[in-house]
Amino acid sequence: MADCMDPISRNKHIIKIILSIITCVVVILYSYNSFSYSKNICFKCHKKSQFAGKVIHPPVAKGECVVCHNPHCSKYKGLLRYKEAELCYSCHKKEKQIFANGIEHEPVRKGQCLTCHNPHSSNFSYLINGKLSNRCFKCHKKLIRHFAYIHPPFRNGNCIACHDPHHANNSLLLKATADDICFSCHKKIKMLKVHKGFPCNNIGDCLSCHSPHGSNNKYMMRKYLHKPYKENCSICHKKGKVTAEDCLRCHKDISKKLLSIHNHLLGAHGNGCIICHSPHAGDSKFLLRAPQVLLCRKCHEDTYERNQDSLYVHPNISNCAECHQVHGSSRLAMLKEDGNKVCTRCHETQGKFTHPIGAQARDPRTGQEMTCVTCHHPMGTNYKYELKLSGKEDLCIQCHRNY
C-alpha cells in the first residue's frame, strides 16, 4: 500500500504507526509501574503490617492493590472496582461455575464473600476471617451449642467436616449424602456390630435417629422417639418394604388429608412420608427431619429464593405449616383455607374492613373469587405490603380499567 502513496502521505502513515507503538509501550509501562507504584504509595498510608498474616491474598502479597481497588474513586464501598462477588469471580472464575450448581450457601447466593473471607490476609486457611466456627455461628446464632453429648466435629467448630460452605446439592449443604459422611468416619462394618437386630440386617439413614450436632440423649439420639421405634420395630417393619400405607394405618387423619387435590405423596417408591418425617426419631414432636423451612426448601428452593430476594416479605415466615396444609389441600398453593380465611386469622382488622372479597366479588379478568392473595403475595414481592404491583395505582387499574 505504501508504494501507492505519495511521499507525504506515506510519511504521515509511518508517523501514525510509530506513535501507536509508543502509546502502547507507554500504557504497558504505566500499568507495570502502577503495580509497583502501589507498593510504594498505598503502603505509605495503609501500613503493610495491617495485611500481614499466615495466609495473604496473592494480589496483596504482590502489592497489586489496584487489581481490586480504584485508587481514585468508586461507587462501591472500600473503593472496590466492582461489586463484591463480581470482583472475586473475575479471578475465581472456576468457582463461580461450580457454585452455580445446586443450592448455594446464602452469603454465596447474595454475593457476600466477605461474610466469611478476609480479602487481604488471615491467620486461618482459605483467608477465613477468624476461626471458622466463629464465622458460622455469627449467622447461625439459633443453633443450640450446648448438649450433654456433642459430636466432636461440632464441638471443635469443624463445620466443614460435613458441610460445604459454598454449595451442595441439598438444602443442608452436606458435602455428600448423610450416610456417606457418617460412614467416612464411623466405618459401616463397625457400626453394623453395634446396631444388632436391625431390620434387613442393614443400617443407613443415620440422621433418622442421631442428631449430627449433639443431643442430651446418649449416642446423640434425637429428642422425640416414634412410638413404634420406641416399643417394637416390627410394628412397622413386617414383611417387605415399609410403605406409606403402613404409616397411614395409624395416622388416619393424614390419610383423609391426602384425599385432596394437591398432596405431598411424593412417590419415593411407595413411602413419601419419610422424605419429610423420620420414622425413628426427631428433634421436633412431628419428627421432621430438619427445621420446617429447610425441609420445604428441598423441593421449593425457588420459593425460598424469591422470599430472600424480595424487598418486602411476610415476617416470621419460617414455619410454612402456619399457612400451608403440608399433607394435602384442595386450595391453591396448598393453603390451609381459602385465600381470605388463612390471612384474616391473624390480620383481623384487614379482614373486617377490606376491598370487596369473597364469592360476591369476582376478579373481572378471571371470574375467580377475590381473596387476599389476589392482590398480595406473602412469599415476597418488590412492592410494599407484599402487593403484586404498586398499591398506589398500578394494581388497582388491573381491574378498574376505566380509571
Place this chain on the structure above:
Amino acid sequence: MVVMFIATCSYAKVTGQCSNCHTMHNSQNGLSVSKNGPNEELLKDTCIGCHTGTNDGTNNTPYVLSISPPNYGVNGTGTTGNTLAGGNFYWVASSGGGNDRCGHNVQGISPTDATLGLTPPGGSPLSTELTCAGTNGCHGDRSIQDQYKAIYGAHHAHVDSGWQDGSTVAKSYRFLLGIQGMEDPKWEYHPDQYHHNKYYGVDRSTEADVSGTISHLCAECHGYFHHGTGQIAPDIPHGVWLRHPTDFDMNDVKNGTEYQYYNGGTGVDNPYSVISPVATSDTSTTLNTVVYHQSGDAIVMCLSCHRAHGSPYPAILRWNYKAWPGPGGYNGCAVCHTAKN
C-alpha cells in the same frame, strides 16, 4: 385498506394515584387511616374530609371548608380571595364562629340550625340534617338515601370540560344530578369576566317550576322563593313582584330601565359580572363573557345574590347586604339595580 380503530381517551376530573383517596383496609402501621372509622367506597375520608383545605389556585381538589379564616377578598364580594364559587363553610362551622345564618348547616360541618331546625326557609322539613349528597343533600342523585351511593361513579367518570347536560351524576353540573351548566376548571378561584362558571337558567313567563336550572336545584328545598301560585309575581314579567325574580331574563325589561346598565355596560354586550353573576339558557360551550348579547343570557338566578355553601354574611349572601353599600362601594345589588347608586 386496513381499518384502524383508535381508542379515544377522555380524561376524568379525578386523577392521580388511587392510594391518595382510597385505603383498602383502613389500616396503616397498626393505626386507622380514617379518624371516624372506615368510610364507604374504601375512602380515606368523608366528603368534607377530602374537601377541607386552603385554596391557593394550584390545588386539584376544591376546598369548601377551611380550618383557618378564608380570605373573602378585598372588596367583600369573594372574588379576589381564596374562596371558590360556592363560598366556604368556615363561617357556619363551629371553628369559624358557628353562625347559622352564614352557611348551610351540613352534617359533619356544623350542628343543625338552632332556629330553623330541619326546615329550610321556604320549604318542607328534611328527615335528617342536610348532607352533602343524597336524599337530604344537594349533590349526587337525590333519590338515593345513602350519600356515597348517591355520588357513586361521579368523581371518576366526570369530564370537566364542555357542557354538562345533567343526564347522569357524572355529567351534571358539579355532580348536581339533573342540573346543567359549564364548569370553571378552577371552581372560580379568582374569577373574572373570562373565567367563571356558566350557569343554566330558563326565562320563565309563569310561576311554574322548570327543570335543569341552578335555581331549580335551590328550589327543591327553598321552593317558595322560586315557584308556586301567586308566590312570586302574579303577572310575570310586569306585575308586582312578591319575591325577587329567579329564572327571569333581564333582557325582557332592560330597555329604558336601570337594568340596561348591568355591571356598567350600555345595554348591549355588557361585561359579565362575577360579583352578581347571571345564568343563561345558551347550552353551547362558548363562555358567556358578555350579557345582553342575545335573548336569554341575563337570567337572574339564586346564585346572583347567594352562595351555595357559606359566606361571611347572613343569608349566605355574596356581599354584605346589611352594611351595603359598605366599603366595597356600589357593588352587589347595584350591579343590576344601577339606579340605586
Place this chain on the structure above:
Amino acid sequence: MAKKTYVFSVIEIIEVGIMKNIKWKCVIVCICYIILRTISCYAQNTPWHWILTLRGDASRKSMDMPYSLYVDKATSRYYVVDTYNNRLLSFSKKGKFLHAFSANQKLKLPMAMIHDSNSILWIVERGKNALVKINLKTKAINVFHLKFHSMELFPDRMHEYNGIIYLLDKMTGNIYAFSKELKLLHCFKAPNSSLGFIDFKVMRGALWALAMEDQSIYRFNLNGDLIKVIHLSKKMEFPYSLAIGPTGMIYVADRHKNCIFVFDGSGEYRYSFLNLGQDRGKIYYPSEIDFDPWGRLCIVEEGNGRVEIFGR
C-alpha cells in the same frame, strides 16, 4: 407475520391511498399500526399467540381449580375437569360451552377423565381415591380402588392410548398401564428419581414422563422399557407438566415461574414464553399442558380457573 409481508402491506396502503386520494392522516395511522404490530411480534419473540379461552359455564359460574383437560378428536370437543366444583365441562372446538356433568353431584374431586367411544367415562376421583367408570347410557357407576402388589394406588393423571389406560400413581411415582378390564399390563418406573414422575404423555408409540427432581424426561416404549433419558438443559423452578409438540419439541410448564419452556428433542433449551398474570395470554399456576389434535397448545390454569388455547 413475516417482515416481508408487513413491508408489502405498507407499500400497498400508500399506493391505494394515492390512487383513491384518501387523506394522508388515515394512511399514516395505518402504517403506524402495522409497524407497531411488527415490533410487538418481534418483542414477544415467540411463535405462539392466544386463540381462545375456555371458562365457566353458561350461567357464568367460573371454574375453580381445574386440573386437567381431555380432548375428544372424534367429536371435536374439549372436556375440562373442573376439580373443586366436582364437575366436568365440555366445550366445542370454538370454545363454546356445551354441557356440565357432575353425575348427579356424585363426583368427588375429579382429577382426570377419558371419554371412550362406548359412552363410557373413566374418571380419576381424588375424593374417593378411585378410578370411576360411568356408563352414560345405563347411568351405571363403578368405583375401582386400584392396587399394585397389594399396595393401594393413588391415581393422579390419566391418559388413554390404543385402548389402554395409563395412570400416574402418586404413591409410588410410577405409571401403570391397565386394560379396560383393569388388568395391570405394564409398569413404568422412574429409576433414578426418588420422587417419581409428575406428569406423562403417551403418543406415537412411546410414553414420555417428566421427573421433577432431576428435571428430565424419561422415554419408554409401551412395554415399560426405558429407552432414553433426556436431561433438560435449562434449570426450571417447578416443572409440572409436559407436552410433546407435533414436531417432537418438548414443552414443559413451570408452575411457579408461570411460563412454558421449550426444548428440542435432545433436551436443549430453545425458548420460553408466557408469564405470570391474570390477563388474557398470561398464566397462573398451570396444572397441565397438552396439544389438541389440531396442533394447538392448551394450558389448564388452576390459578385463573380457565383453559387458554394458543396457536402458532
